[in-house]
Amino acid sequence: xxxxxxxxxxxxxxxxxxxxxxxxxxxxxxxxxxxxxxxxxxxxxxxxxxxxxxxxxxxxxxxxxxxxxxxxxxxxxxxxxxxxxxxxxxxxxxxxxxxxxxxxxxxxxxxxxxxxxxxxxxxxxxxxxxxxxxxxxxxxxxxxxxxxxxxxxxxxxxxxxxxxxxxxxxxxxxxxxxxxxxxxxxxxxx
Numbered sequence: 001x002x003x004x005x006x007x008x009x010x011x012x013x014x015x016x017x018x019x020x021x022x023x024x025x026x027x028x029x030x031x032x033x034x035x036x037x038x039x040x041x042x043x044x045x046x047x048x049x050x051x052x053x054x055x056x057x058x059x060x061x062x063x064x065x066x067x068x069x070x071x072x073x074x075x076x077x078x079x080x081x082x083x084x085x086x087x088x089x090x091x092x093x094x095x096x097x098x099x100x101x102x103x104x105x106x107x108x109x110x111x112x113x114x115x116x117x118x119x120x121x122x123x124x125x126x127x128x129x130x131x132x133x134x135x136x137x138x139x140x141x142x143x144x145x146x147x148x149x150x151x152x153x154x155x156x157x158x159x160x161x162x163x164x165x166x167x168x169x170x171x172x173x174x175x176x177x178x179x180x181x182x183x184x185x186x187x188x189x190x
Contacts, residue, residue: 014164014178018111018187019171027112029092030170032163034107037181039163040084043118044092052101053125054084054144055162057153062137062146074153081149084142085129102143109185113170121169155179 016032031042033052040054058080059065073079088100094108129136132147139146151157160178167174176184 013176013182013184014160015175016109016167016183016185017173017175018109018185019113019173026115028115028118030111030113030118030167030172031092031094031097032109032111032167032183032185033097033101033105034109034181034183035104036106037160038158039160039178039181039183041163041166042088042092042097043122044090045122046115046119048090048092050088050090050092050097051122052084052086052088052144053166054082054142055149055153055159056082056084058082058146058148061142061144062139064139064141075155078152078154081151081153082146083125083128083132083149084139084144084146085125086144102141106181107183109183111170111172113172117170121166 028044028046030044031050033040033042038056040052042050042052044050054061057074060070060074061084062082088097090096092110094110097108098105128150129145129147136145136147138144156179158179160181160183164174164178
């Protein structure tokens with residue numbers, strides 16, 4: 001029964017529909033980074049610099065406690081979460097991201113999103129960082145600075161769910177369950 005459930009869950013996918021670029025003339029790039037079973041999001045700021053945000057288990061990402069036995073608590077019980085951030089240099093292209101991000105990227109999906117929505121999300125996440133900066137931890141493996149996240153990390157509220165929430169906050173339609181990543185993007189443009 002457990003194997004069947006795992007197979008069904010692994011088939012779950014988050015289906016993302018890229019917003020119509022004509023809907024708002026003042027847009028900037030947003031990049032959904034698919035790292036396999038994990039996701040992160042890159043926002044383009046008004047000055048054309050970029051910022052990458054990542055959400056995950058504190059011990060796994062911030063402390064890099066990634067041993068085999070560490071995976072079980074992150075899958076089956078709520079754990080302390082981490083919000084990661086890093087400034088990136090322009091341009092907002094796949095090649096630029098791959099050069100600057102040291103971890104595996106399976107796919108990069110680009111979207112044009114209303115600038116005001118990007119600024120609002122970036123400001124909210126930046127404020128969370130500022131409120132928790134005294135508890136920050138830099139992890140050079142991921143090349144990210146981490147602060148405690150806003151809610152517990154669980155299998156059913158993991159990086160993919162949080163990235164889906166961020167995409168919806170940006171006005172991007174997300175359907176299905178991105179529990180294990182497997183992003184499918186309609187009208188994808190890079």
